[in-house]
Amino acid sequence: MGRAPCCDKAKVKKGPWSPEEDAKLKAYIEEHGTGGNWIALPQKIGLKRCGKSCRLRWLNYLRPNIKHGGFSEEEDNIICSLYISIGSRWSIIAAQLPGRTDNDIKNYWNTRLKKKLLGKQRKEQAARRASLKQEIMIKREINDSFMVPGATIPHQQTPYWPELPAVIMNPSQDSHLMDQESIRNLLIKLGGRFSDDIRESNIFTAINNYPLDGSCRQDQVLYTNSIGMLSSPAPMRSMDSTCCSQFPNSNYNGPNMCQAGLDNLLVELGELACSNPQHLEGLDSLYGMDMASGSTGASSAESTSWGNMSSLGYPQLVSDYETCLQSVPQDSPFEDSSCFRPQ
DNA sequence: AAAAGTGTCAACCGCTGGGGG
DNA sequence: TCCCCCAGCGGTTGACACTTT
Numbered sequence: 001m002g003r004a005p006c007c008d009k010a011k012v013k014k015g016p017w018s019p020e021e022d023a024k025l026k027a028y029i030e031e032h033g034t035g036g037n038w039i040a041l042p043q044k045i046g047l048k049r050c051g052k053s054c055r056l057r058w059l060n061y062l063r064p065n066i067k068h069g070g071f072s073e074e075e076d077n078i079i080c081s082l083y084i085s086i087g088s089r090w091s092i093i094a095a096q097l098p099g100r101t102d103n104d105i106k107n108y109w110n111t112r113l114k115k116k117l118l119g120k121q122r123k124e125q126a127a128r129r130a131s132l133k134q135e136i137m138i139k140r141e142i143n144d145s146f147m148v149p150g151a152t153i154p155h156q157q158t159p160y161w162p163e164l165p166a167v168i169m170n171p172s173q174d175s176h177l178m179d180q181e182s183i184r185n186l187l188i189k190l191g192g193r194f195s196d197d198i199r200e201s202n203i204f205t206a207i208n209n210y211p212l213d214g215s216c217r218q219d220q221v222l223y224t225n226s227i228g229m230l231s232s233p234a235p236m237r238s239m240d241s242t243c244c245s246q247f248p249n250s251n252y253n254g255p256n257m258c259q260a261g262l263d264n265l266l267v268e269l270g271e272l273a274c275s276n277p278q279h280l281e282g283l284d285s286l287y288g289m290d291m292a293s294g295s296t297g298a299s300s301a302e303s304t305s306w307g308n309m310s311s312l313g314y315p316q317l318v319s320d321y322e323t324c325l326q327s328v329p330q331d332s333p334f335e336d337s338s339c340f341r342p343q
Numbered sequence: 344a345a346a347a348g349t350g351t352c353a354a355c356c357g358c359t360g361g362g363g364g
Numbered sequence: 365t366c367c368c369c370c371a372g373c374g375g376t377t378g379a380c381a382c383t384t385t
Contacts, residue, residue: 014354015379016353037371038370052356052370053355068352090374102372102373108351110351111352
């Protein structure tokens with residue numbers, strides 16, 4: 001036996017709102033307010049709508065000072081930064097952007113921003129590949145000239161420090177929108193614990209707490225300055241498991257909240273690639289494998305470049321995909337994503 | 344010009360947590 | 365303490381618009 005519906009589905013109208021309905025709802029709320037009871041509101045006005053529907057219509061469309069579309073670069077940056085930091089908590093993200101609704105931001109992220117990010121990532125990947133190839137050629141030439149027959153080239157693994165994603169905040173930016181301090185305060189409110197230790201520059205520092213078995217350890221390169229928003233002068237420190245217990249939502253499992261957003265992002269981009277094979281190019285090294293063929297590409301210098309992943313803010317440079325996969329917790333998104341697995 | 348494909352966004356659905364009885 | 369109701373939230377759907385073939 002399921003939960004009783006909030007309203008009689010047979011008696012309520014569904015679908016797009018007519019201008020008359022909008023006018024009725026708007027006029028009533030502007031005059032009387034919601035009265036604290038959305039369920040009762042449609043009857044009072046004489047609307048054949050569900051209370052939830054009225055609420056949504058008001059919040060997302062009729063409410064004054066609502067902005068639709070035309071997201072600025074600055075807003076993009078804020079959304080990306082917050083998504084990476086706290087995951088898909090659209091209402092919280094929306095609260096940082098005056099006039100924007102959670103629904104709007106969610107739609108904007110799903111339809112445009114995610115792809116925009118992917119495009120940027122692919123560009124970086126192409127450039128990186130070109131420079132890596134060049135580097136390899138040069139090294140090969142050097143090696144060839146000194147090569148003793150039968151000798152092998154030592155495994156090259158040059159950690160790549162990617163360029164910062166385009167979320168660097170300009171100090172001259174409109175400070176009411178998103179200054180470093182307000183982001184920090186927001187994250188504190190969400191359960192963050194921040195140190196005064198200035199040496200620890202931001203919350204990515206502790207992502208290495210991911211329960212690894214020693215093969216993918218903290219001595220691996222951490223991408224501590226990945227997000228401009230987070231590289232605040234006021235130092236941030238990651239949350240420990242205690243504070244993470246404040247997040248019963250599965251998004252907040254794991255050692256810190258950043259991991260959630262990063263995982264989400266990686267999984268989403270990965271799914272995008274899986275469902276859209278033409279996007280595979282550029283994502284292979286993101287996961288340390290050739291996604292098109294399903295085989296790991298960890299042996300080549302090219303595909304061990306995890307900088308690409310880092311360009312999305314992912315903190316770890318992982319040299320051995322297989323080893324690392326084993327150390328990833330069961331509930332990790334990587335565990336569920338068969339498209340990331342070697343065939 | 345028409346069909347197919349793709350993108351966008353408003354609206355719906357169902358779950359969760361908080362407040363009140 | 366438990367239960368119920370409701371607001372709020374995030375994920376999903378479907379209709380429409382636009383673009384490509």
